[in-house]
Amino acid sequence: MDKYEQLEEIIKTSSHIVFFGGAGVSTESGIPDFRSADGLYNTKDVQFEGYAPEYLLSHDCLFNESKVFFEYYRQKLDTRNIKPNKAHSVLALMEKKGKLDGIITQNIDGLHQKAGSHKVWEIHGSTLNNYCSRCGKTYPSDYIFNTSGLPICGCGGLIRPDVTMYGEALPEDAWTQAIRLIKQADCLIVGGTSLSVYPAANLVTYFKGKHLVMINRDQTPYDYKADLVIHDSIGKVFGEIEKSL
Incomplete structure (x- = not known):
């Protein structure tokens, strides 16, 4: 057998x-994996090469360098198609x-x-779910990908993907x-x-x-x-x- x-x-x-x-x-x-030779973590991008890949998908990056986080997230994690x-x-x-x-x-x-x-x-978690980090309001699955800059809720909070980041x-x-x-x-x-x-x-x-x-x-x-x-x-x-x- x-x-x-x-x-x-x-x-x-x-x-x-x-x-x-x-x-x-x-x-x-x-969809590239994160750790293989041609995975997401080894894809060279001059804009991000000064950062550790784990940091780019971390809680610290999301809230301390939000502009960097969302630029990386929109480029690398959009799987809608x-x-x-x-x-x-x-x-x-x-x-x-x-x-x-x-x-x-x-x-x-x-x-x-x-x-x-x-x-x-x-x-x-999932990239298909988004919510406000302050008030918890939910947003459509493609909201972050269809916007530019920082996604801000009406309450002033940062809208984030419902994804478990490093450090969470x-x-x-x-x-x-x-x-x-x-x-x-x-x-x-x-x-x-x-x-x-x-x-x-x-x-x-x-x-x-x-x-x-x-x-x-x-x-x-x-x-x-x-x-x-x-x-x-x-x-x-x-x-x-x-x-x-």
């Missing part, structure tokens, strides 16, 4: 499957067929929802629900993530179910704990098993 057949059998025999994904899920849609890929569509199909309890994602692009998934927990705590509700889902799962499929970002990577430690599946181009620190490890793109792997669902 090859690895694809093993994955098909695990999915077939599992009752509570949860998917936990990272940047690698979206790279095949044309990006389409979901095979990984997104197969996960949506699994949910539709009752084979997936939920998706936990580190991504902030909203592509899972665009593909048709409804049970999505975004532990790093993860959204409590999404984090709590993610832990609940993983604890209840009998199969956890981890895909497109290096499991090097904390505390998100710690979510795997809550899994006590039967089958841990790791799908990633490169090795991860949790490969040795997995029942099945596939080193390939998540889109290719899900494309191979789609007909068996």
Whole structure:
């Protein structure tokens, strides 16, 4: 039995499957990840080369150098015209067929929802949501991208994306629900993530179910704990098993 057949059998025999994904899920849609050789953090831009990439997406930059933050954010994180890929569509199909309890994602692009998934927990927030940092008023998903300069609310507060920046705590509700889902799962499929970002990577430690599946181009620190490890793109792997669902 090859690895694809093993994955098909695990999915077939599992009752509570949860998917936990990272940047690698979206790279095949044309969204760069943050840490690969050609990822967002390694893209040279003369305007930003004097800043550490982690700083450009930090709480400090957002509020202390807001002009720099929003220029970077508008240039690098506008995914409104990006389409979901095979990984997104197969996960949506699994949910539709009752084979997936939920998706936990580190991504902030909203592509899972665009593909048709409804049970999505975004532990790093989403670029599709914006709110005033002072009064909490919400703004349309493309508000920041359609404006220039500093987006200011009528109350005078700074309008910001509902994204977890470096230096900020993860959204409590999404984090709590993610832990609940993983604890209840009998199969956890981890895909497109290096499991090097904390505390998100710690979510795997809550899994006590039967089958841990790791799908990633490169090795991860949790490969040795997995029942099945596939080193390939998540889109290719899900494309191979789609007909068996």
